[in-house]
Amino acid sequence: MKFHQLSTFVAVVDHGSVTAAADALSVSQPAVSQTIRSLERDLGVAVFDRIGRNVRLNAAGEALLPGARQALRDLQIARDAVASVSALRSGRLDLVSLPTLGVSPVAELIGEFHRRHSDISVRLVEPESAARIGSVVASGEAEIGFTELTSQGAVPFDPATGPDRLESVELDHQVYVVVYHRSVELDEVHAPDGAPVPLTELASLPLVTAIEGTSTRRLIDEAFAYVGVAPRIAVETELREVIAAVVAAGGGYSILPRVVAEAIGSPDGDIVIAQVAPPIRRRVGVIFRPGAMSPAGRAFLEVVEESKRRG
Incomplete structure (x- = not known):
């Protein structure tokens, strides 16, 4: 499998169609279709069910998606590390948060992070379920999540997530x-x-x-x-x-x-x-995958730790 095959595959999933993916990637629709077909030939199996002009992710595609996302993120981590040399001159940080944590502490921490690293863009999404947030972070869709923690300080998770794949820092x-x-x-x-x-x-x-x-x-x-x-x-x-x-x-x-x-x-x-x-009341904190952090993710966790020390 090649990088452009995985990036095209994920683009079709995220944008919902070959046409929308082609627009997002600034390539032609036939080019996207050809790339998906070459990926399927390499895998020996179709990853989408085709219904007329529409495509729908099938079981093989669902199995491929988490690894594809993580592979793209790992490559981005490598590129960021080389390009920025820890200077944080460019890049994007993906966060996920419960809606009720969006104002505090998330907005406050994003504000402090952006004051220090104004060249890094931040993307925040807000699924409602705490268990879903664990899955989003574990799959690599987001680097850091803000969620509730259990009474023991553990991370609520979907069965597919696995508690051993995430670490947490309790905030308040x-x-x-x-x-x-x-x-x-x-x-x-x-x-x-x-x-x-x-x-x-x-x-x-x-x-x-x-x-x-x-x-x-x-x-x-x-x-x-x-x-x-x-x-x-x-x-x-x-x-x-x-x-x-x-x-x-x-x-x-x-x-x-x-x-x-x-x-x-x-x-x-x-x-x-x-x-x-x-x-x-509920315990809240940040969750992340240890050992898979981008420079921006590590810098954001530093802001979190400093905020926690200040109380």
Whole structure:
């Protein structure tokens, strides 16, 4: 197999068609088709199922994809190392993060990294599942991931990922709070001294939250189950902007990371944030593949370690 065969194969997968891959690679569509056919001849098996003008990755292609991505990344690592000689004059850093970590700590760390290495571009994607993030890093699609860690500090992972393939650096605990508009009748659940709001008293009120299967929803469901009650779901959505808008409009309360809750605004400024009891928190950190880091990846981990030391 040759480099241009693998890069063309991955381009067809990432862009969804031969035509789109040809545009992205600035080559002709017949050239892409010919390269894929030569790859299949070398492998002795087709990697795409062809349906009319469309192509779909088949079982052989799925088996090839992780290794192809890593081979391309390994070559890029070698090129970066030679070209930059640790000067970090060019290149791109691929990150993946849970959406609820995007503002803090991810944005803060990206900002600090870019101040030091302004010639390095950063690409951030946000799958919702913590297990999916482990797979993205393990497969080489991203070098560094920001995710929740288990109570033992381990990395949540898909069975195909394997916990031994990743290392983690714990950053902090992310604290969840209740957030609502003053027009929502929550005053009766507040203690006079501003004590945390009991989950048992929130259960009957309208909750605006993420859909099932997301990291935040799992935490919320587990917290209510722990105190023996079920929340009354008023709105569930995968769109964070909708959660914020519904809360700001007085459509119910939500339970969100504090930094996310603090970003919710309303025209009248009547957004209330309070702690919950028992507290809801999760351990968060960065994950990466040891021994497979680009210069930019290593430099980013240095920023992470410095931030952790500063507290």
